Amino acid sequence: xxxxxxxxxxxxxxxxxxxxxxxxxxxxxxxxxxxxxxxxxxxxxxxxxxxxxxxxxxxxxxxxxxxxxxxxxxxxxxxxxxxxxxxxxxxxxxxxxxxxxxxxxxxxxxxxxxxxxxxxxxxxxxxxxxxxxxxxxxxxxxxxxxxxxxxxxxxxxxxxxxxxxxxxxxxxxxxxxxxxxxxxxxxxxxxxxxxxxxxxxxxxxxxxxxxxxxxxxxxxxxxxxxxxxxxxxxxxxx
Numbered sequence: 001x002x003x004x005x006x007x008x009x010x011x012x013x014x015x016x017x018x019x020x021x022x023x024x025x026x027x028x029x030x031x032x033x034x035x036x037x038x039x040x041x042x043x044x045x046x047x048x049x050x051x052x053x054x055x056x057x058x059x060x061x062x063x064x065x066x067x068x069x070x071x072x073x074x075x076x077x078x079x080x081x082x083x084x085x086x087x088x089x090x091x092x093x094x095x096x097x098x099x100x101x102x103x104x105x106x107x108x109x110x111x112x113x114x115x116x117x118x119x120x121x122x123x124x125x126x127x128x129x130x131x132x133x134x135x136x137x138x139x140x141x142x143x144x145x146x147x148x149x150x151x152x153x154x155x156x157x158x159x160x161x162x163x164x165x166x167x168x169x170x171x172x173x174x175x176x177x178x179x180x181x182x183x184x185x186x187x188x189x190x191x192x193x194x195x196x197x198x199x200x201x202x203x204x205x206x207x208x209x210x211x212x213x214x215x216x217x218x219x220x221x222x223x224x225x226x227x228x229x230x231x232x233x234x235x236x237x238x
Contacts, residue, residue, distance in 0.1 A: 004119070006031055008070040008133035009057040011049020012141035020044035021144030022053035024060065025136045025160075033136055033160050037152030038144040049141060050076040051105040058112035066117040070134050072125035080109050081120060135163035162223055165196050165216075195226045 006027040013020035023038035037056065041049060050073040061067055071077055084106060087093070092100045100106065123131040125138060139161040144151060151157045195217040217226045 003066060004117075005061070005065060005067040006070070006133065007057055007061075007067055008123070008131065008137045009050075009053035010072060010125075010134060010137040010141045011046060011051070011053045011076075012138070012145040013044060013046040013049050014145050017043050017045045017048075019145050019148060020046070020049045021141045021148070022049050022056055023137045023140035023144060023161075024053055024057035025133050025140065026057075026060070027133055033133060035153040036136065036140055036157075036160060037150075037154060038140040038161075039150045040144050040148040042148070047073075047075055048102060048105065049145075051079070051102055051109065053137070053141065054080070055105060055109050055112065058109065058116060058118070061116060063115035064117070068119045068121055070121045070123045070131055072123055072134055072138070074122060077120050077122060079106055080113065084110060132163075136161055139163045164223070165198065198223070 007024060009022070009024040011020065011022045020041040020043065021038060022041060023036065025033050025036040028034040037060065039056070041052060044052075050071070054069065054071070054076055057069065079102075086095070087100045087106070092103055094100055123134045125134065140151065143161055195215040198211070198214050198216045215226055216223045
């Protein structure tokens, strides 16, 4: 078994720029989510959120640590693995001669990478067959962008963020196919009362957990057991 730690990080911005945040999650040796952290950034861009997430993840790891970092941001990955050497040679100017955006974050990440053995792995976001750690980091960043509050295991957060059910990737419509009614799209499996099958295990607001494959429904801003939804009053309008 590899000694390399598996981790994921992600950023979010509700608007670009807009209320933003960062998040990371680290797995145990068996690949199960173990600890996570998320924090607000006020008003910022999505790229700032992505780079900050990587910076905070690397800062949480001791120098010398071997880690695989999973990300869905090609910008952040390419910035620190492909474009960085040329930017430094060009005096922190892009190929077009413009100042490099977010230079302070990139420089800090560059210094952190020099002290750690990091392998990057790109994982597509919001996919039915996507990476669980990335999905958790994505949800944690999104929640923190909305709340603008820090959260995580070190702050006593009792449970992991529960990723929203992932989208199934829809096949491209063939030439000449009807454009209406979502031709060819794969529909999510839904049960009674708007419930769907959970892609990942999680916890309901009631405190009990649910397993992958169980029926869940939206309960406010989270997902949980359909039976935990508030009943409709008998005198409510139809």
